[in-house]
Amino acid sequence: MNPNHNPQSSDGGRHDDDAALTEFLASLMDYTPTIPDELVEHYLAKSGFQSPDIRLTRLVAVATQKFVAEVAGDALQHCKARQATIPKDKRDRQQKDKRLVLTMEDLTKALHDYGVNVRHQEYFADSPSTGMDPATRDE
Amino acid sequence: MSNGGGKTGRQLEKPSTWKRKSGADDFAQAIAKIAVAQLLEGQGFHSFQQSALEALSDVAVRYATSIGRSAHYYANLSGRTESNAFDVIQGIEDLGYVQGFPGASEVDHCLEDSGVVREIVQYVNEVEPIPFVHPVPRFPIVKDRKLTPSFLQEGKEPPAEHIPAWLPAFPDPQTNTLDPTGDTTGAEPHAANGKFDQEREKNKGDWSMLSSQQQIVSGMFEKPTFTYLDDAKAKKAAVESNPFLAPPLKVGEKEVAPIAPPAPPAKLFNNVASDNPVARNFLDDKSVSVLETFTPAIEAMKSTTYDSGEDQTKHVLNEKPTVRFKIGVRNKFLGRSTGLSPEKEHQKTLPWFAMEDEKDDRKRRAEKILRESLQNPDQFVQL
Numbered sequence: 001m002n003p004n005h006n007p008q009s010s011d012g013g014r015h016d017d018d019a020a021l022t023e024f025l026a027s028l029m030d031y032t033p034t035i036p037d038e039l040v041e042h043y044l045a046k047s048g049f050q051s052p053d054i055r056l057t058r059l060v061a062v063a064t065q066k067f068v069a070e071v072a073g074d075a076l077q078h079c080k081a082r083q084a085t086i087p088k089d090k091r092d093r094q095q096k097d098k099r100l101v102l103t104m105e106d107l108t109k110a111l112h113d114y115g116v117n118v119r120h121q122e123y124f125a126d127s128p129s130t131g132m133d134p135a136t137r138d139e
Numbered sequence: 140m141s142n143g144g145g146k147t148g149r150q151l152e153k154p155s156t157w158k159r160k161s162g163a164d165d166f167a168q169a170i171a172k173i174a175v176a177q178l179l180e181g182q183g184f185h186s187f188q189q190s191a192l193e194a195l196s197d198v199a200v201r202y203a204t205s206i207g208r209s210a211h212y213y214a215n216l217s218g219r220t221e222s223n224a225f226d227v228i229q230g231i232e233d234l235g236y237v238q239g240f241p242g243a244s245e246v247d248h249c250l251e252d253s254g255v256v257r258e259i260v261q262y263v264n265e266v267e268p269i270p271f272v273h274p275v276p277r278f279p280i281v282k283d284r285k286l287t288p289s290f291l292q293e294g295k296e297p298p299a300e301h302i303p304a305w306l307p308a309f310p311d312p313q314t315n316t317l318d319p320t321g322d323t324t325g326a327e328p329h330a331a332n333g334k335f336d337q338e339r340e341k342n343k344g345d346w347s348m349l350s351s352q353q354q355i356v357s358g359m360f361e362k363p364t365f366t367y368l369d370d371a372k373a374k375k376a377a378v379e380s381n382p383f384l385a386p387p388l389k390v391g392e393k394e395v396a397p398i399a400p401p402a403p404p405a406k407l408f409n410n411v412a413s414d415n416p417v418a419r420n421f422l423d424d425k426s427v428s429v430l431e432t433f434t435p436a437i438e439a440m441k442s443t444t445y446d447s448g449e450d451q452t453k454h455v456l457n458e459k460p461t462v463r464f465k466i467g468v469r470n471k472f473l474g475r476s477t478g479l480s481p482e483k484e485h486q487k488t489l490p491w492f493a494m495e496d497e498k499d500d501r502k503r504r505a506e507k508i509l510r511e512s513l514q515n516p517d518q519f520v521q522l
Binding site for chain 1: 167170171174175177178179181182183184185186187188190191192194195198199200202203204205206207208210211214220221222223224227231234237238251255256258259260262263266268269270271275276277278279
């Protein structure tokens with residue numbers, strides 16, 4: 001089952017790792033990940049993953065949850081950092097601190113560290129001639 | 140939003156009125172968005188931008204899919220079809236190499252002892268589980284297919300010796316054709332749309348019970364493709380090969396929903412806006428007079444010339460259909476069209492498109508409204 005065996009650790013050590021993993025997988029059944037099992041199963045099935053073991057789907061769900069949580073945490077830090085640097089007086093900042101909004105800007109920066117490059121539109125215009133000089137605009 | 144200057148001014152659509160085309164994965168994407176929103180809330184965000192949520196949920200879905208793909212790949216590499224825990228751990232590791240995890244650089248490390256596993260264990264121990272808010276059913280729902288029974292199952296003998304008995308049996312001779320020659324196999328028209336094929340399959344059994352008269356009547360109301368069959372055998376060949384080449388139906392043969400012809404006004408709207416903003420104006424909170432809305436369109440229509448369908452438009456404008464309609468929130472209107480015979484022919488060749496394409500349907504409704512206002516410029520449409 002385990003093709004890589006570490007010559008450094010003793011047999012006892014390996015059994016410990018075995019036990020730790022099996023214990024963890026068992027504990028996964030107690031932990032309910034936020035990402036529902038059915039959703040994860042759907043996407044795993046789509047990708048060709050086949051396993052009768054639900055603990056593995058739970059493992060994937062938890063791994064995804066951890067990933068999203070980390071990205072969200074990084075984005076939150078970016079957001080807070082941006083708020084801290086805005087030169088405003090204390091009264092305004094108090095009000096602004098209460099609204100932590102996930103923006104594309106923060107998300108892009110956070111995801112960049114994870115190797116995901118997201119590009120988004122800066123703004124959308126009404127028509128191709130919006131903002132142009134009225135004299136030159138096509139009527 | 141401010142209008143652009145001059146005649147080409149138009150209103151922007153509100154995001155709430157945008158109707159995206161539904162995709163196959165919409166349900167799963169929606170669930171993923173809810174789950175990610177919950178996680179964001181758990182992290183401390185108070186709100187989020189829609190586009191940011193969609194982007195993050197898309198990334199999360201791809202993450203899970205990627206783990207699945209890698210796990211499947213590693214299982215296949217080891218000569219297995221089913222993945223086990225180590226394949227999954229290797230899959231997670233593969234994605235973790237970008238950010239890095241403790242022990243990533245060790246070439247020969249034990250997978251059980253992997254840094255990713257330790258980090259996940261740490262995460263599970265630290266964080267309170269946030270259960271998903273809604274109960275999620277198992278999806279996608281697999282429908283039971285009623286397969287056509289084979290010759291063997293029906294106990295019948297195949298009509299010719301070159302037909303093996305394990306093939307599905309032929310339908311009853313009186314099922315679809317009203318043709319005196321009684322050709323059983325080739326009588327069904329080839330529907331351009333696969334959907335109609337499936338429906339036809341399901342209803343094959345029921346159809347054999349109906350008499351030919353009943354079939355015509357039911358066909359008129361349910362399955363537009365079958366109405367072609369009530370013509371003589373002279374048209375059978377055309378029907379068999381290509382429904383678009385079939386002769387047009389007479390007036391009153393088929394019930395059609397009252398929709399305006401897909402004439403040049405569609406082109407105009409395409410130039411002016413992306414997605415039928417005229418109809419959406421009615422969903423605005425502020426009441427906008429129809430005439431104001433259509434003034435640019437009317438003026439443009441009067442000035443520009445069209446190549447195709449011009450005669451049709453003129454024909455339409457000359458008539459005065461008695462249509463009463465009411466625009467509701469969902470942009471539906473009830474109407475009865477009378478005396479629209481010239482367009483009916485044109486419409487009848489497009490049943491598939493009319494049914495499939497929501498956008499076209501709305502465009503036609505908007506054109507109908509436009510016609511109404513053109514004929515009664517003083518009369519405002521009741522919203």
